[in-house]
Amino acid sequence: MEFKNRWLRFVYSQRLAFNIFRSEPWLDVVRHFRELSGPVNVLWPSENEIADIETVVRMANDVAADLAEVRARFYVTGATIMSDGRKSRDARPIVNFLQVVGGSRGVFDDFPSRRVNAICTDSASTYVAATNMLQGPEQRPEDRRITWLPCAVHVCNKMLSDIRCLSSWSKDIIVRGRVVVRFIKDHGATLHIFRRESTQMGLIYPCETSFASVFAMMERLLAMRSAERTVDDDSCGPWDHSVRQLARWVWWQVRHGPWWDSMSILVHIMEPVYDMLRRLDRGGLHMSRVVQWTQDVTREVAQEVRTLPADSAHFIVKKVQARCAHMLEPAHAAAHHLCSSRRDLRYYEGVVNDCDASLVREVEVYILLQIGFNVANPEYETACAQLGDFHIRRGGIASGGRDGDREAQRCTGDVETYEARCWWSKWGQCTPQLQVIALRVMYMRTCSFPEERNWVVHKGVQTK
Template sequence: MLEDIGKLPLIRKTIRRAINLVGFIYAHSSTLSLLRNFTNKRELVRHAITRFATSYLTLERLHKEKANIRKMFTSDEWTLNKLSKEPKGKEAAKVVLMPSFWNSVVYTLKVMAPLVKVLRLVDGERKPAMGYIYEAMDKAKETIMKSFNNNESKYKDVFEIIDKRWNCQLHRPLHAAAHFLNPEFFYDNTDLEFDFEVTNGLFECIKKLIPQFDVQQKILTELHLYKIGADHFGSDFAMAQRKTHSPTYWWRMFGSQTPNLQKLAIKILSLTCSASGCERNWSVFEQVIVTKL
């Protein structure tokens, strides 16, 4: 997804300029020494070809050091440096003093920051992402919209890429089911059980992953108890821990009254979703879960 967004003309141009600028500074000992003098030895982030996400880090650090980098390229030390007279040096100084470059850096960061946050969640080790990816993507889009004051022309092309990727590769019934079964989100949104996309994903999971009709019926019956927060689900302990513990832990602690639903929920919510793993086919996900059930 980030790679596709990075191909948009303005973002691609911005990233290329940033990479060239940082590369120029680090290619020469004199410019690197000058940089460290002006940034109090804080380093920039050099781009790694194999990780597109580092482009975001490169831009983020450049933006933080904007004032110091501009001072560097307008200083007497730079003017006296022989590199300031060479083509690459002139181009670097030109970019640094170009308002449009810094405006495009801000634009790119507004687009990329929420998506990088999702990427970090997906690749994180703190808790499995299956129960969080659906909500995270919605929040990322909301954040991007707000950052541009809902001016659709600013993010239309970006959202087209996000929606294409989300609908074709990332958005699977498992993500919707995990969203529904995550108590942190379900009990905070009274309309969630009426969301067709989410409930349809849940039912798809039940149908595909639970071949026994009698077990399917038991799960649907038990699902009602989860919806209304009955018995253990509505206890003070369960309510207090909806947001403080992982959803898998929560289901292990409070789902014993619905054993069939509990087993399904734990299996789905225990799945992790790496940046590449998110894009597996549904059939692969199905095989993984059926094997474990």
């Protein structure tokens, strides 16, 4: 029976056509196993049994039972629905998120909205309109509670694109780099000489779907500068007339010091944003760190652009600040504020600066969204009071004592969000309203990067 169940699950999960099991080649396989001598005989399910609807329903129920433990967590933490937009070559949207939202009621009936903590999409142009549709007064309260988040990876790519579009200076650096890489990779003689000098790494040609690959191209060019200088115009032999002029240009370009210096400056400006992309690619469950990362990116980019003219530096800083503001939602502020390692009196006592006061207001907006859209609601007032007690360490929220403080210190680095979830699971029972909100927000995904990556791999648009 165990063999039959495993076999049926394999057939259904791989979406095999039922008529395969009526074909002569398959019947030959069945006869072969039937004629084998031995103590154990393989009894394959018949075609009628495989195609029987009762068998399909029974296997579906078995799979649902196996997933019951996983689904049980969604009642507490919720699940993030991730979607990846599509655009045609002329930038027309292929997936209309507004139409998707219009049909979301059926999705929420199959997967109850109380189990959804957020919807994360990279459709920056329509996600705001979709949010307004989902949170309209005609929608059910449980649907209005769902947060729409912009994909953090997509926003970072937009930041890199903004820096690239700074001026003809940055565009020229990138275009020249693409030409050099393409020439070396497309011509066997130059590629052979290059690989002879560099056996560990190769050049990267950027793909058109992710601007982060342009940074990777320039970073690799700088790392392999000495190997590229070995590409000699004479050692490659006589060039065909059609590429002779381009070959001489590439030979001159890789020895042109000012171009390398300019590329180094551009890479240093982009590097803080690319570092954030690297961090986001480590699982996507980093809600409590996004606010701090955006602050770090803005500060580091502002430091790196000091070498540029004042107007260009101002343009880049303003663009980065605008993208960071677009990335952040009240849910990010709530995750940042509810991390136990960030408890601080400065948010509620003494002179509160504008930045901290704004952060607290964003958290209260998110609490209002989760509680019921009414500031006079006693549950909302209780949750806000518990938030203050959490930072002041007053009342029931301080029941963890020294043990709670010691475990709160673990909420740093790459495990910050994970440890924060553990802290709230263990020490948050005395403040049930705030605990529910904290656990749901800590389990949100910050980006829909897995979907974007799957699409890039599927379409094969990245050339290496």
